[in-house]
Amino acid sequence: MKKLSTIFFLFFVTLSFAQERTLAEKLGYTKTDKLLIIHADDIGLSHSENIATISSMTEGFVNSTSIMMPCAWSTEVGELIKDHPNLDIGVHITLTNEWFNYKWGPMADNVPGLQGPDGYMYPDCASVAKNASPAEVEKEIRAQIEAALRIGIKPTHLDSHMGCIFYGRPEFLHSYLKLAKEFGFPAMVVPEMVESIIKTNPELFKDIDVDNLLVIDQVAIASPTIYDEKGMEGFYSDLFSNLESGITALLIHVAYDDEEMKAVTVRHLYWNSTWRQADYDFFTSEKGRQLIKDNNIKLVTWREIASVN
Amino acid sequence: MKKLSTIFFLFFVTLSFAQERTLAEKLGYTKTDKLLIIHADDIGLSHSENIATISSMTEGFVNSTSIMMPCAWSTEVGELIKDHPNLDIGVHITLTNEWFNYKWGPMADNVPGLQGPDGYMYPDCASVAKNASPAEVEKEIRAQIEAALRIGIKPTHLDSHMGCIFYGRPEFLHSYLKLAKEFGFPAMVVPEMVESIIKTNPELFKDIDVDNLLVIDQVAIASPTIYDEKGMEGFYSDLFSNLESGITALLIHVAYDDEEMKAVTVRHLYWNSTWRQADYDFFTSEKGRQLIKDNNIKLVTWREIASVN
Numbered sequence: 001m002k003k004l005s006t007i008f009f010l011f012f013v014t015l016s017f018a019q020e021r022t023l024a025e026k027l028g029y030t031k032t033d034k035l036l037i038i039h040a041d042d043i044g045l046s047h048s049e050n051i052a053t054i055s056s057m058t059e060g061f062v063n064s065t066s067i068m069m070p071c072a073w074s075t076e077v078g079e080l081i082k083d084h085p086n087l088d089i090g091v092h093i094t095l096t097n098e099w100f101n102y103k104w105g106p107m108a109d110n111v112p113g114l115q116g117p118d119g120y121m122y123p124d125c126a127s128v129a130k131n132a133s134p135a136e137v138e139k140e141i142r143a144q145i146e147a148a149l150r151i152g153i154k155p156t157h158l159d160s161h162m163g164c165i166f167y168g169r170p171e172f173l174h175s176y177l178k179l180a181k182e183f184g185f186p187a188m189v190v191p192e193m194v195e196s197i198i199k200t201n202p203e204l205f206k207d208i209d210v211d212n213l214l215v216i217d218q219v220a221i222a223s224p225t226i227y228d229e230k231g232m233e234g235f236y237s238d239l240f241s242n243l244e245s246g247i248t249a250l251l252i253h254v255a256y257d258d259e260e261m262k263a264v265t266v267r268h269l270y271w272n273s274t275w276r277q278a279d280y281d282f283f284t285s286e287k288g289r290q291l292i293k294d295n296n297i298k299l300v301t302w303r304e305i306a307s308v309n
Numbered sequence: 310m311k312k313l314s315t316i317f318f319l320f321f322v323t324l325s326f327a328q329e330r331t332l333a334e335k336l337g338y339t340k341t342d343k344l345l346i347i348h349a350d351d352i353g354l355s356h357s358e359n360i361a362t363i364s365s366m367t368e369g370f371v372n373s374t375s376i377m378m379p380c381a382w383s384t385e386v387g388e389l390i391k392d393h394p395n396l397d398i399g400v401h402i403t404l405t406n407e408w409f410n411y412k413w414g415p416m417a418d419n420v421p422g423l424q425g426p427d428g429y430m431y432p433d434c435a436s437v438a439k440n441a442s443p444a445e446v447e448k449e450i451r452a453q454i455e456a457a458l459r460i461g462i463k464p465t466h467l468d469s470h471m472g473c474i475f476y477g478r479p480e481f482l483h484s485y486l487k488l489a490k491e492f493g494f495p496a497m498v499v500p501e502m503v504e505s506i507i508k509t510n511p512e513l514f515k516d517i518d519v520d521n522l523l524v525i526d527q528v529a530i531a532s533p534t535i536y537d538e539k540g541m542e543g544f545y546s547d548l549f550s551n552l553e554s555g556i557t558a559l560l561i562h563v564a565y566d567d568e569e570m571k572a573v574t575v576r577h578l579y580w581n582s583t584w585r586q587a588d589y590d591f592f593t594s595e596k597g598r599q600l601i602k603d604n605n606i607k608l609v610t611w612r613e614i615a616s617v618n
Contacts, residue, residue, distance in 0.1 A: 047572040072381035076410035101385035107428060118459055119416060150427055260569040263356040263385065
């Protein structure tokens with residue numbers, strides 16, 4: 001009897017230990033290591049975004065990106081990555097079209113809840129949450145993943161444009177996790193989503209193995225206030241100097257401040273062409289690269305994270 | 310009895326005279342006048358095409374254009390024309406997507422015959438004629454006209470991108486004429502279409518008042534051979550010096566040879582960014598303007614043609 005209880009005790013310790021191993025540790029790092037994914041959102045959006053993002057990954061030190069499949073320029077990415085088969089590239093699930101003069105609609109057929117009166121996607125997540133049914137969102141996520149596969153992308157991960165998957169209905173997050181699992185790659189999630197959405201809807205998420213989700217520790221992103229007060233270089237320098245331990249996904253947006261991008265982002269004060277050029281400049285700069293080294297930050301990719309499972 | 314026959318005789322002479330009046334005469338010109346519509350196809354295609362086309366109409370001597378509604382940049386045109394409410398702008402019914410890396414699909418819902426396996430439009434008219442049903446094409450024509458109206462365009466005419474309406478099935482031409490009539494503006498047709506399509510399918514076209522169609526006399530357009538042998542300036546100089554009498558629609562394509570347009574037209578040897586820049590250069594040049602004067606060519610617009618009915 002004592003022997004049996006010892007076995008049980010050891011079993012539970014092992015189990016508990018397994019559960020408590022952080023994702024960083026599973027990747028072979030320590031709990032206190034500072035790990036960073038430098039992730040350029042929005043490739044596929046425009047020609048300018050495409051060539052600047054690829055350049056920031058091949059000439060600079062951006063190490064991951066994700067594609068907006070519904071945009072007119074997404075298929076160009078399939079061609080651009082042919083010479084760079086190992087780039088980290090996920091599917092940036094896109095449910096919104098936020099620009100005034102540059103448009104796209106859903107990829108799936110018969111998803112009227114994802115279309116405004118003009119047939120294009122809504123400009124904001126609130127409208128998506130209000131108008132789109134969970135079934136329509138799931139259909140659209142699937143259509144976007146399948147479209148990425150068709151142009152030769154082997155997605156390393158899923159994430160969400162403007163976060164509409166996370167700030168919409170819990171069913172949206174469920175479909176996102178379910179389809180990532182079905183297609184066999186991780187989906188970006190942070191602990192807050194697990195606590196506030198998944199654990200509060202156990203019935204909805206019962207088919208998701210929550211304990212084995214590849215949950216990164218935090219997301220960092222420049223905000224309008226930060227941009228106005230510190231500028232991009234100031235923000236990233238501060239971030240790198242004070243980076244928390246664990247895995248941080250730093251979400252940036254890389255494009256050139258050229259005629260096309262000025263017109264795409266016209267009348268937007270933030271996330272516009274100058275913002276994206278500032279991101280390009282920093283993440284291709286020697287100064288930025290040196291700050292990564294000086295702060296002992298280790299760059300990790302979604303491909304490495306996916307290899308954990 | 311004699312009186313009655315005289316009345317009949319006069320009636321038939323009048324009728325015959327009315328029928329024989331050319332469109333040029335109905336516009337107040339003589340049969341031998343050389344009338345020209347300088348028509349820039351493809352506004353809406355890209356930002357570069359949009360701003361170059363507007364510039365060629367406001368700074369140069371292009372006097373008509375037509376919009377490709379399914380393209381990502383079409384709504385920008387709604388904004389660009391606000392300051393130029395009298396520009397001649399029609400709907401360039403678009404059933405094809407001919408570029409390698411820049412994509413669009415249909416505007417109508419549930420028109421799978423207009424979509425290739427990737428969901429975008431086919432690159433050529435032959436595939437449209439083979440795969441799209443007349444009902445789908447009619448639905449798409451309607452969707453494109455309605456989309457143009459939604460962004461504030463008051464269409465002056467209809468025409469057809471790459472001529473797919475004319476070289477597809479006769480039903481396509483029928484829907485095009487039927488919807489132009491329904492919405493109240495002329496649709497570009499030339500005598501060959503009347504003879505070879507309309508008159509050979511009288512049953513199909515029985516609801517079209519063929520005798521009162523606003524048929525222009527001819528279309529002129531640069532071809533790859535002409536482009537290679539004479540260049541744009543050579544072609545247009547020759548054309549203007551030898552212009553036939555009646556109404557000619559000269560179809561040109563105006564954009565800048567910039568990064569966006571180079572990428573839109575990548576690997577296309579013709580109708581590409583340098584071709585479109587050459588059109589822009591000629592139709593904003595003093596030389597071109599002088600040639601119009603020297604050859605006593607009178608510029609007419611679709612708005613004027615529409616006023617005939």
